[in-house]
Amino acid sequence: MKDLSVRNVDMVYDVPKGEDVQALKDVSFDLESGRLLTLLGPSGCGKTTLLNILAGFLAPTGGTVTLGDDVITGPSQERGMVFQQGALFEWLTVAKNIGFGPRMNRANKAETAAKTEELLDTVGLSGFGDAMVYELSGGMQQRVALARCLANDPDVILMDEPLGALDALTREKMQKLVLDLWNETGKTVILVTHSVEEALYLGDRLFVMAPRPGRIEREYDLPFAEMALTRDARELKASPEFIEKREEILSLIWEMEEEIMGRAG
């Protein structure tokens, strides 16, 4: 397993007509393998940009990102990505979607089939292998996306608001699934969310980011993800410690919002 290291990353978007946008400024952090990091922050603070750099879809304008000993220069299957929605291949069945990675690597067919079955079971979709993805609900589609990502056994799983388009109930179930998978597989997970509660509940580490320029405003080490493995989710989210942290972070974000508004107005 490999540690992730982000060193002085800058990202400036070149806007043809208008001012350049400093989406990230001097972002540095280390993430040991096996942690679950959640990224939280107001819209436009560079969360997606950071994730795209980690995935290798964008090259930062400054600084370096390394996973283990390798500098990240492009996409690779050691870093899997789960998108918010619409990234499944609608022309393939659920099973074919999950087996996409192994097929691209020309893996053994029988092994791929067995692995696909296993993953379908893991994400609670046994029996849906032959369904087309557009026949599934949004929550089920995101489970397929997770399974597809896991099929390649990546070191790091990157998720950009993976649960953002789901209804509250489905979302809670999916949060539990993410936690269970993280616990079982021991993979490094980085998850972007707009929900303070989700960031607190899932993250064993949390970055609150601030915009203009995009940066890490504050870091937290959190106990709740560990606790959630044994405790009931609702109970945990209603506990005084959880509520206290939630209010603390909410007021921090409100402060930032007010600062932005003040600067704009």
Add this chain to the structure above:
Amino acid sequence: MSTDPSGVGVQDSAKLAITDKTGSHSASGFLNRGPRSDRKTVTFGDSSAVRSDWRWSLVSLVLLFFVWWATTRAWGFPSEFQIAEEANYRQIANCNCDDEFTQIVGPRSFPAPRDTWDALKELTTDGFQNISLWEHTWASLSRVLKGMFWGVTVGVPVGFAMGLSSKARGFFDTPVELFRPIPPLALIPLFILAFGIGDAPAVRLLIFASIWIMIIAARSGVQTANLSKVRAAYSLGASKTQVLKNVLLPNALPELFTGIRVALGVSWGTLVAAELVGARDGLGQMIFAARPFFRLDVIVAGIIVIAVLGVLMDILLRVLESVLIPWRGKG
């Protein structure tokens, strides 16, 4: 396709039944009662509540046929006598000029359904001018197929290249933008002079008619690829070739199919015009050759065959499309 759940018809209830297993949808009981539009109270102005009612299509078909029958019954098709008289005039005048004849004899009456039916029978058995209807039809169809074949085989790779590389886009933009606006019909005189009479000019004209449509369809098929899908594929270990084959191509299939349908329609229309002047067989040639003989029945029969074939090809493509691209519009 709309994602509006109220647009879901009965035929979709089977698919919804799958999601029912999770209990997250309980709509199927409601759907079983029939199309949802039946339950809508506001339909005037709600376009999703309007679809083609086949019973009314049948009514208009019957009506059209009735109008045809009634009007031609009243005025009648030239009698044996009229035809003999015309032949007479033709001999006297020793002239092949139709305009003059039309002036002398008066405009021909429109053939009744009965006459057209007889002409159709005659065409299938004896043919017209020793060429049977099947030969004419095959001549036309094979030209369209050849034209489409080359239009697709050349157009799709060019369109893909234009969607994938700035250099290819820049290079091909010029010819595409330059030639695309030229109506293929405007090229008929040029092609006849350059390539002679027969198959060659017609097929080349059809390639010209279809290729730009296919290039544009392929280009936009590539461009509509969702960036997340492409990125997901790379993250899953796909190479460029694999992304092309496993993501971009299937993603472009719906657009390619639309392109093929449009190109086929344009080709069919262009073909008949091309045959009018440039061929020794084919349906267009047949109806043109029938004119000096005042065979309006053959002309109308030919037109009907052309129309029916056009509709059949479109239906065939639609069926093929629903079989090959069941995911269309569901991305």
